[in-house]
Amino acid sequence: xxxxxxxxxxxxxxxxxxxxxxxxxxxxxxxxxxxxxxxxxxxxxxxxxxxxxxxxxxxxxxxxxxxxxxxxxxxxxxxxxxxxxxxxxxxxxxxxxxxxxxxxxxxxxxxxxxxxxxxxxxxxxxxxxxxxxxxxxxxxxxxxxxxxxxxxxxxxxxxxxxxxxxxxxxxxxxxxxxxxxxxxxxxxxxxxxxxxxxxxxxxxxxxxxxxxxxxxxxxxxxxxxxxxxxxxxxxxxxxxxxxxxxxxxxxxxxxxxxxxxxxxxxxxxxxxxxxxxxxxxxxxxxxxxxxxxxxxxxxxxxxxxxxxxxxxxxxxxxxxxxxxxxxxxxxxxxxxxxxxxxxxxxxxxxxxxxxxxxxxxxxxxxxxxxxxxxxxxxxxxxxxxxxxxxxxxxxxxxxxxxxxxxxxxxxxxxxxxxxxxxxxxxxxxxxxxxxxxxxxxxxxxxxxxxxxxxxxxxxxxxxxxxxxxxxxxxxxxxxxxxxxxxxxxxxxxxxxxxxxxxxxxxxxxxxxxxxxxxxxxxxxxxxxxxxxxxxxxxxxxxx
Amino acid sequence: xxxxxxxxxxxxxxxxxxxxxxxxxxxxxxxxxxxxxxxxxxxxxxxxxxxxxxxxxxxxxxxxxxxxxxxxxxxxxxxxxxxxxxxxxxxxxxxxxxxxxxxxxxxxxxxxxxxxxxxxxxxxxxxxxxxxxxxxxxxxxxxxxxxxxxxxxxxxxxxxxxxxxxxxxxxxxxxxxxxxxxxxxxxxxxxxxxxxxxxxxxxxxxxxxxxxxxxxx
Numbered sequence: 001x002x003x004x005x006x007x008x009x010x011x012x013x014x015x016x017x018x019x020x021x022x023x024x025x026x027x028x029x030x031x032x033x034x035x036x037x038x039x040x041x042x043x044x045x046x047x048x049x050x051x052x053x054x055x056x057x058x059x060x061x062x063x064x065x066x067x068x069x070x071x072x073x074x075x076x077x078x079x080x081x082x083x084x085x086x087x088x089x090x091x092x093x094x095x096x097x098x099x100x101x102x103x104x105x106x107x108x109x110x111x112x113x114x115x116x117x118x119x120x121x122x123x124x125x126x127x128x129x130x131x132x133x134x135x136x137x138x139x140x141x142x143x144x145x146x147x148x149x150x151x152x153x154x155x156x157x158x159x160x161x162x163x164x165x166x167x168x169x170x171x172x173x174x175x176x177x178x179x180x181x182x183x184x185x186x187x188x189x190x191x192x193x194x195x196x197x198x199x200x201x202x203x204x205x206x207x208x209x210x211x212x213x214x215x216x217x218x219x220x221x222x223x224x225x226x227x228x229x230x231x232x233x234x235x236x237x238x239x240x241x242x243x244x245x246x247x248x249x250x251x252x253x254x255x256x257x258x259x260x261x262x263x264x265x266x267x268x269x270x271x272x273x274x275x276x277x278x279x280x281x282x283x284x285x286x287x288x289x290x291x292x293x294x295x296x297x298x299x300x301x302x303x304x305x306x307x308x309x310x311x312x313x314x315x316x317x318x319x320x321x322x323x324x325x326x327x328x329x330x331x332x333x334x335x336x337x338x339x340x341x342x343x344x345x346x347x348x349x350x351x352x353x354x355x356x357x358x359x360x361x362x363x364x365x366x367x368x369x370x371x372x373x374x375x376x377x378x379x380x381x382x383x384x385x386x387x388x389x390x391x392x393x394x395x396x397x398x399x400x401x402x403x404x405x406x407x408x409x410x411x412x413x414x415x416x417x418x419x420x421x422x423x424x425x426x427x428x429x430x431x432x433x434x435x436x437x438x439x440x441x442x443x444x445x446x447x448x449x450x451x452x453x454x455x456x457x458x459x460x461x462x463x464x465x466x467x468x469x470x471x472x473x474x475x476x477x478x479x480x481x482x483x484x485x486x487x488x489x490x491x492x493x494x495x496x497x498x499x500x501x502x503x504x505x506x507x508x509x510x511x512x513x514x515x516x517x518x519x520x521x522x523x524x525x526x527x528x529x530x531x532x533x534x535x536x537x538x539x540x541x542x543x
Numbered sequence: 544x545x546x547x548x549x550x551x552x553x554x555x556x557x558x559x560x561x562x563x564x565x566x567x568x569x570x571x572x573x574x575x576x577x578x579x580x581x582x583x584x585x586x587x588x589x590x591x592x593x594x595x596x597x598x599x600x601x602x603x604x605x606x607x608x609x610x611x612x613x614x615x616x617x618x619x620x621x622x623x624x625x626x627x628x629x630x631x632x633x634x635x636x637x638x639x640x641x642x643x644x645x646x647x648x649x650x651x652x653x654x655x656x657x658x659x660x661x662x663x664x665x666x667x668x669x670x671x672x673x674x675x676x677x678x679x680x681x682x683x684x685x686x687x688x689x690x691x692x693x694x695x696x697x698x699x700x701x702x703x704x705x706x707x708x709x710x711x712x713x714x715x716x717x718x719x720x721x722x723x724x725x726x727x728x729x730x731x732x733x734x735x736x737x738x739x740x741x742x743x744x745x746x747x748x749x750x751x752x753x754x755x756x757x758x759x760x
Contacts (some may be wrong), residue, residue, distance in 0.1 A: 097554070103682055104682070104686070113575075115574065115575035115576065115577065116575040116577075116646075118577050120577065162737075175646075208751050250652070250655075250656045250681075251677045252659070252677075252678050253655060253656055253659070253681055254678065254679050254680075254681070255681070255682070256681075256682045256683075273667075287566075333714070406623045406624060406748070406749070406750040406760065407621075407622055407623060407624060407649075407653055408621045408622075408623060409621050409622075409653070409656060409657055410653065413656075421743065442638075450648055451648075451649075451652055451681075455649050455652075457646075458575075458577070458645070458649070459645050459646060459649055462577045463577065463579050463582055464579075465582070465624070465644060465645045465748065465750075467750070468750035468751040468753070468754040468760055469754070471579065471748050471750070471751055472579040475579075480577050524676060
């Protein structure tokens, strides 16, 4: 395993390709501050000029961050990236016939697709903040990350907004700030913690760098670059990175390529780009903590009752405290340790069992993702029945890994690259009604929104179609739950499961934007399509 | 009921033209719902006009289908979301009637992934076929199927309640029904309409039924 900080899936020699890909797609920046500036195009010509200046870092503009390798010690203080909506592409002047080559779900936009991903009732677009519920209102989203200091972020943001005000390129719709927990607590150990107290950003699609695995050890097969980047699936590969590492998540199936055609010239706008569902998710931390407390008491009471009347109730040494309930809902303990690596079994396994109370001992970082759900050889490790990690838990819905699912061929076909930063201060149980809004700002990136992001949200998160034992229930953490119908089953070895009911939706969507994250080449095209389409002067994407 | 004569047909045409201007019809689209009951055992009535309706053309189609049957069965078994599927020639159309669980686009995409080559073999015998192979044009194929799937009217309830909820005048609703059917005939290809479907038990997924009956899923 390698820990070098390289965008995975491409070889070091692919410098021209790396320089064409926006930097936040293949790697997480792991920076402390983020600001998303949502804008509308006010003056198309000025907007195109601004994009051109940011791509090249000229005219006093910050430079767009690409996937080029950061050598040791050269991680920048700030990064700048951009995503564009369908309305934004139109506002920038992309011809309708070119726009029509983009996939329908992107063209329709997040508000139109809201019902499909469970953004209903209080999460419906009419309740989203700052007009984000109107797809025509939102054109681009500029994202600024700052490694250590908010001042650095402010400086870049001020530079951008001052230039836009002067040129009238864009008007700002809203600014959305996020910051990692350690910026509040001063404890570096809190860097990856998010609201609800879980450690986040552990599981990501794993690619290959020069024949070596990049990222944490993982029992899952490596992902191919085509699961997130468009246009790379025909890559012939190398001895170190074979061609199959470039395919889409559905081997043999390709996705629609956005393109612009003028006469005999065609520019494939999608190459080295991806789509992202940006979501602003507001979390009811107080309600969640109360539910954990209540559920711990209910489960303990129920199992005591069973034992009192001689019914099977699972291993008696298990402590059903709030941390265990939180772990069952997520599939991981709040310190990131997966249930699959800390489970208890009938008879117990002294080395792997954790009976509580509280959290299990932490695992080495590189081992946090090294598990799956089935084991044909060691019965104690097999979790077909969900007695370790419940079938309906969040991580088992969002990524069933090798688990048995209804659509037999769908395992590993819906991977999502997740980039998330929390917003709002950490919850203080001593001051639960502090008036702060808190949640997560997340990019969910993929080569196909409909085949990956929407398919996960619709089939698995909110219907539970993938397993008949959880069909008709929603994800307990992010699902569109209602108190009247919500249900979460915790299987127990040798005993009837305990069922938690009556819980509300803990995470409300307060904004969502479907974005196209173009390559540098595509951004240059958008800035000056005439130049790109002039025969002999065309800018061909680096394939 | 007798076939309308020329005068009556002209009158109907004139009336629908007037009504269209006053109340332009819109073919309703399926609304996404996260309610499980709205996503289980959904009918699909795919009507595909034959490219060659002659006995020779039909024979070639049947031969192609016979060669793909085992692949189709294996693929449907793999998706595990299809309750029933029937390929039937009705008039000059090859029809695939099925009941499936979940999202339409996911269903068709799974179908492409699992039995795309079977459709590649069959679609050359269909008029106005989508770009092939379907594995390279999945979005085009999904849209192609969607436009050839019959519009599902929950007849008679929704068909008789066409229009805004605060404007349920019986005459207006009858006009809207006429206009909707007229509009369906104007689309290319013409939109077929499913009027009514029945099942004798509450909706369960394929996997729920197989799980409950302990026959594996």
